[in-house]
Amino acid sequence: MSRPVVEAVGLTKRYGASTVVDGVNLAVDEGEIVGLLGPNGAGKTTTILMLIGLTEPSAGSVRVLDLDPLRDPLAVKTQVGYLPDSVGFYDGMTGLENLRYTARLGGIDVSEIDDRIMTALQQVHLDHVANKRVGTYSRGMRQRLGLAELAMRQIRLAVLDEPTSGLDPRSTDELLDLIRAFAADGMTLLISSHMLDVVQSICTRVALFNKGKIGFMGSVEKFTNDVAGGSFQIDVAARKIDLSACVDIIPAVGAVDHRDKEHWMVSATHDVRPELARMITEHGGDLLSLQAHRASLSEAYNRFFLDIEQKEMQQ
Numbered sequence: 001m002s003r004p005v006v007e008a009v010g011l012t013k014r015y016g017a018s019t020v021v022d023g024v025n026l027a028v029d030e031g032e033i034v035g036l037l038g039p040n041g042a043g044k045t046t047t048i049l050m051l052i053g054l055t056e057p058s059a060g061s062v063r064v065l066d067l068d069p070l071r072d073p074l075a076v077k078t079q080v081g082y083l084p085d086s087v088g089f090y091d092g093m094t095g096l097e098n099l100r101y102t103a104r105l106g107g108i109d110v111s112e113i114d115d116r117i118m119t120a121l122q123q124v125h126l127d128h129v130a131n132k133r134v135g136t137y138s139r140g141m142r143q144r145l146g147l148a149e150l151a152m153r154q155i156r157l158a159v160l161d162e163p164t165s166g167l168d169p170r171s172t173d174e175l176l177d178l179i180r181a182f183a184a185d186g187m188t189l190l191i192s193s194h195m196l197d198v199v200q201s202i203c204t205r206v207a208l209f210n211k212g213k214i215g216f217m218g219s220v221e222k223f224t225n226d227v228a229g230g231s232f233q234i235d236v237a238a239r240k241i242d243l244s245a246c247v248d249i250i251p252a253v254g255a256v257d258h259r260d261k262e263h264w265m266v267s268a269t270h271d272v273r274p275e276l277a278r279m280i281t282e283h284g285g286d287l288l289s290l291q292a293h294r295a296s297l298s299e300a301y302n303r304f305f306l307d308i309e310q311k312e313m314q315q
């Protein structure tokens with residue numbers, strides 16, 4: 001099996017007396033899309049800067065594409081791309097000219113440049129505006145041009161910071177489809193974002209940062225199971241029964257929340273509507289309605305940080 005694309009062990013960054021990244025362990029495989037989540041100041045950006053060799057760790061080790069970003073900065077730089085939330089291009093130059101400029105800066109063989117650029121522009125559906133000035137591009141088109149630049153450079157690890165911020169729903173979907181296609185082609189992506197619905201729809205795993213540490217690392221499904229008592233939420237309306245007992249009767253049920261007189265929210269590891277319906281009838285209750293939905297990352301995220309706050313207040 002090949003080594004992970006990103007491997008960080010005990011990664012730590014101190015500024016004076018404050019430790020802003022505190023013993024982070026991270027392993028990301030090729031083709032994964034990993035979401036870096038957490039409140040402002042949790043240490044995501046500092047971790048990214050250490051991964052791509054832009055700041056030196058105070059302790060711990062990093063390997064990216066089997067290279068040490070501090071010892072081999074050039075080799076890392078040619079294979080790792082960073083896309084900020086608002087990509088900076090020259091407005092007065094066309095999309096094609098902007099990419100030619102970056103290609104030359106990146107040392108791409110002149111004979112290959114135009115072929116690579118046209119392939120990349122086709123990939124992100126911008127080939128028809130290649131000769132238009134970037135100043136006339138919409139925000140979504142600029143972000144797609146940013147992705148084209150990564151494709152043109154044949155980047156193996158991309159770090160995206162809030163890639164969909166300020167995009168309308170349709171441009172967001174277009175961008176997410178392109179990101180998925182890049183990952184399917186073998187690009188590995190780290191996405192730092194506060195937009196949890198976007199992260200949920202695209203990331204294979206998430207890393208939750210809290211005060212410089214990773215408090216959870218895994219799939220969204222595992223996170224919602226671990227934190228919210230189950231990745232399925234079933235809204236139950238029933239009469240003549242107390243559903244609190246279902247947590248002891250149905251093994252997949254992790255939590256039951258009595259919302260009001262005839263209303264419960266049941267969290268479970270799978271869709272337990274059939275088991276709930278059976279239980280209600282067997283106990284002589286009247287079933288009024290059952291509605292299931294997947295627990296959202298945002299619900300689990302809020303619960304995760306609320307639990308931390310409550311624990312801190314009790315200490």
Ligand SMILES: Nc1ncnc2c1ncn2[C@@H]1O[C@H](COP(=O)(O)OP(=O)(O)OP(=O)(O)O)[C@@H](O)[C@H]1O
Pocket residue numbers: 015020038039040041042043044045046047209
């Ligand atoms: N150069 C620096 N000198 C001192 N402190 C710093 C420096 N850079 C970052 N910090 C501090 O490190 C902590 C972590 O910051 P970081 O930018 O990594 O957080 P973040 O999780 O990326 O936040 P955000 O979601 O706002 O981008 C913050 O408290 C920040 O003030």
